[in-house]
Amino acid sequence: MSTPVSITGQTRIVGIFGDPIVHTRSPAMQNAAFRALHLPYAYVPFHVRPADLANAVQAIRAYNLLGVNVTVPHKERIVRYLDDLSAEAKLCGAVNTVVNREGVLFGDNTDGRGFLASLQERGLSPQGRNVVIIGAGGSTRAVLVSLIRAGSTRITIANRTVAKARALVRAYRTLGDTQLETVSLNRLEDPILFSNAALVVNCTSVGLHGEAFPPLAFHATPRACLFYDLLYRPEQTSFLRQARAARRSTVDGRRMLLHQGALAFSLWTGQPAPLQDMTRALNRALRTA
Numbered sequence: 001m002s003t004p005v006s007i008t009g010q011t012r013i014v015g016i017f018g019d020p021i022v023h024t025r026s027p028a029m030q031n032a033a034f035r036a037l038h039l040p041y042a043y044v045p046f047h048v049r050p051a052d053l054a055n056a057v058q059a060i061r062a063y064n065l066l067g068v069n070v071t072v073p074h075k076e077r078i079v080r081y082l083d084d085l086s087a088e089a090k091l092c093g094a095v096n097t098v099v100n101r102e103g104v105l106f107g108d109n110t111d112g113r114g115f116l117a118s119l120q121e122r123g124l125s126p127q128g129r130n131v132v133i134i135g136a137g138g139s140t141r142a143v144l145v146s147l148i149r150a151g152s153t154r155i156t157i158a159n160r161t162v163a164k165a166r167a168l169v170r171a172y173r174t175l176g177d178t179q180l181e182t183v184s185l186n187r188l189e190d191p192i193l194f195s196n197a198a199l200v201v202n203c204t205s206v207g208l209h210g211e212a213f214p215p216l217a218f219h220a221t222p223r224a225c226l227f228y229d230l231l232y233r234p235e236q237t238s239f240l241r242q243a244r245a246a247r248r249s250t251v252d253g254r255r256m257l258l259h260q261g262a263l264a265f266s267l268w269t270g271q272p273a274p275l276q277d278m279t280r281a282l283n284r285a286l287r288t289a
């Protein structure tokens with residue numbers, strides 16, 4: 001357990017709203033950042049049940065919180081209670097960060113930008129690239145919007161329920177010049193699907209409990225293809241294990257978790273985030289979970 005931030009009369013609180021919330025690693029990461037930069041802020045978890053969300057948002061103003069992060073299951077529903085939204089938050093219909101601007105609550109979504117930052121640190125620019133996304137839930141939305149805005153050429157969305165993938169294509173067809181297509185999960189066995197892929201992203205929850213990933217033609221991807229699993233535990237999902245066995249590069253969801261948090265930190269503080277301190281704290285928190 002790391003030392004807590006010191007609380008004084010000048011401390012301002014940042015929170016995270018979720019239900020459940022006991023598993024969150026964000027307090028470790030954000031408090032490490034506040035400590036590293038000697039900022040008078042403290043980050044605390046708030047267990048907010050769905051029926052209490054409106055009151056909890058009101059409390060951001062009442063307690064003059066600096067802001068909050070928002071996690072499952074509130075990311076979509078909190079939108080209606082906020083005063084202003086960023087372009088990403090509007091496009092995704094979801095908010096993961098709220099900034100309290102003197103009582104005016106601004107909702108942003110740093111998930112997609114965090115995802116792009118984690119690609120950038122691996123030297124991958126999605127512009128002009130072909131991507132395969134597996135999954136069509138809430139996290140896919142942020143990834144998809146960010147890749148379209150970054151100028152990907154073609155994105156194939158594979159999902160168990162193909163109708164959900166089609167709904168995403170309908171929603172974002174006109175957002176950019178990216179060609180969007182949908183396929184069923186069994187098409188993941190087809191080598192042709194991957195012949196020009198620069199990036200394959202798992203946005204499903206398959207692997208969270210150690211389950212095997214559906215059959216996928218890992219070896220059919222170009223050697224430089226990056227396999228990205230949004231899950232951050234277990235570190236080695238079946239998806240990432242198989243990608244490594246095929247000698248492809250991999251990234252797990254800790255990098256997106258880190259960068260979405262770093263961007264939120266900058267929104268609240270106006271300062272660049274101390275990435276190394278946050279990385280260390282996040283890894284420590286995940287190890288001791």
Ligand code: ATR
Pocket residue numbers: 134135136137138139140159160161162164203204205206
């Ligand atoms: P998140 O917000 O993390 O994206 P979600 O919205 O619940 O979570 O989406 C979960 C994703 O994992 C969905 O794409 C889901 O597929 P369906 O749309 O068909 O439900 C996918 N998923 C979950 N369990 C799965 C399984 N056993 N096999 C294949 N896909 C699965």
